[in-house]
Amino acid sequence: MKTIQEPVLKLKNLSISYSPNEYAVRDVSADITRNTITAIMGPSGCGKSTLLRAINNMHALHEGIKMTGDIILNGRNILQMNPIDVRTQAGMVFQRPNPFPTMSIYDNVIAGYLLKGIKLKRAERDRIVEENLRNVGLWDEVSDVLHKKGTFLSGGQQQRLCIARTLALKPNLLLMDEPTSALDPIATLRIEELLVQLKEQVTIIIVTHNMSQASRISDYSMFMYLGELVEYEETSIMFTNPKDKRTEDYLIGKVG
Amino acid sequence: MKLDVSFNKRRLIKDKLFLWFVIVFSVIIALPLVIIIGTVLIKGIKQINLDFFIQTTPTTLEAMMANSIGERVPGGIANGIVGMFLTVIMASLVAIPVGIFCGVYISENRNKRFAGIIRFLSDLLQGTPSIVIGIIAYLWIVIPMGTFSAIAGAVALAIMMLPLIIRSTEETLNLLPVSLKEAALSLGTSYSAMIFKVWLPSAFPGIFTGILLAISRVMGETAPLMLTILGSSYIQWDITKPNTSVSLLIWEFYNDPNLQSMIWSASLFLLAAVLILNITAKTIAKKRSPIF
């Protein structure tokens, strides 16, 4: 029998600064529920991308970024984990689709394994590639050109390839940084539908500046303003009856 | 209305005039190149046959005899080709890895002072006269070894190739989109794996072009080789012994009144080699660039 599960991610008093006294994220605390889509919204410069990239410790690559507070991923504090383990459990998809240009579509999907030097049997590799391409709805479109480089694919297809690549490592948290901003409306809708389906397998956190997208697909929404987590609520409630005036101003277009 | 028409006419005339200026000046600039290639081609093609590539340089006596009876000078530049091959290969074996590593270091640590120093030194090296580099190699290699050798020549050429490879590596890497790095790292790739399996491979076209250009540059160097490999009339495969190169041979032909005809053929060979390398570099660059 399944007991009530722990939140897949817990943020506790997280603050991030690029330079002393200049905080990009201030004292954010939140629990992310499993198998939900949480949207992080807010005007430019509110800290949403900074917050997202802290979760898979991308900031470790830049000196001068200080983080205080805790990020607990699957029960473990990420700052005490090997960044490689963190990034295997929390995958990230970026705004501009970035399939590896020197690799074929096939190799792109299993890139996570190739780049780590993990050797897989041919049958296992084939299985992973097909399973994940099917998962993102790309299999039918590319199954006969798997060994070509992925650069001829459309933007939407490339982005789905990137999602497949991330999913191949079986993360249980998927971090998405404005994944459809660079895509046309139809490609955007296809990916939104994909995300709603994927919710059953992974927990998704999506940074978006598109309020309509947030209201379409997210179960929970976070509103951030000047680094602060102003409101964190079920999306249907936040969008009809927000509690904070700043949230309301943002939703009706008065701010940002 | 009348004003408009005349104004447009004047503009059209101006445009045509400008177009002609551009064409004329382009032709003027291209002219020397065409003249050089043409002259070398016409004068050098007579000497080219199979022997040219497999036989060593003729002696002055042989040449004098051939000239007196109006025959083609026997022999070829095989010793120069082998010597050039050896020195350039050895130089590349050193310059390529060192150059690429330096380029990677500078590109990855753009803001660090040390990277700036290396870049500055690299630029300095690029501006150093080739004969000075030859003297340095003479000091470092020839004197301790006690002999002229292909090794010394390779060292001199490697020093000359380094700045070019460092520069092209750094600039190619700087142009790569950061998103590529982020993609690799977000998959849990280690930094070194990212550099060697994603970052550098993506920069391959630019780096390869840079290497080809560096090779084509040093292939024709003469001054540093004079001080390091000295010269040889025979094909020399021992890299610890003196050797020769095609460029060096051209200088020797110039100094020998009987071997004048060889100058052109050797020059044609060198020119052709440089041209082929350049064209290869350009085609590779064009073919691979749509990725970015």
Next chain:
Amino acid sequence: MIRDNSLKILTEEFIALTDIMSEQFVLVGKHLEQSITPEELKKVRENEKNIDFMENKIRETVINDIVRLTPRAIDLRRMVSTLNIIVDIERMGDILNSICKRLPIIIESKSVWKKYQPKLISLFGMVSKMFDNIVYALHTENNYIARNIIATDDSIDESYHEIHQMLFQKDVKAAEMPAYLNLSRILYFMERIGDSCTNIAEDLLYLTEGINARHTDIDS
């Protein structure tokens, strides 16, 4: 700017509608006091047509705003509550018109009229006041007044039942039957006006507080 302009237009149209309604209430009040002129009677019918017209216009405005502006939070609640409110306003307008049509029949039965005119005026005064209050509350988006209005609905119901009970008499003359029937109807209409005002107050609470007050205890 786009949002502010849309809001301004919607508000203007809404004020136009409530102004017509206020005038209707005054005219019906005059009719009850038998001080209405024939031109004013004509105005009642004209107003009714305008009320129907404005209801359609405002509905169209709201739908266009929803399409164009993707309203959220308070804007969304405003659209939803406006659509609900104009239904109740249109209903009240219909009722006021019907009252005007049916009054002459009662007035003909002089004894019935004499007995019940004061009661009608009193009850109508109550619902009229309720309407004035809700209009004021709407224009100032005042949820405190809205809650008060919801509370007064019970007293309207009590008055209505009190008067209605009086209608059940044993010795009703046949000639007075039409008068009594219409009287019963008009009393019912007035109670319905009170109900509509209460509905509007509940919609106003949705707009201002975001709570659904319909059929639920708002103090829980």
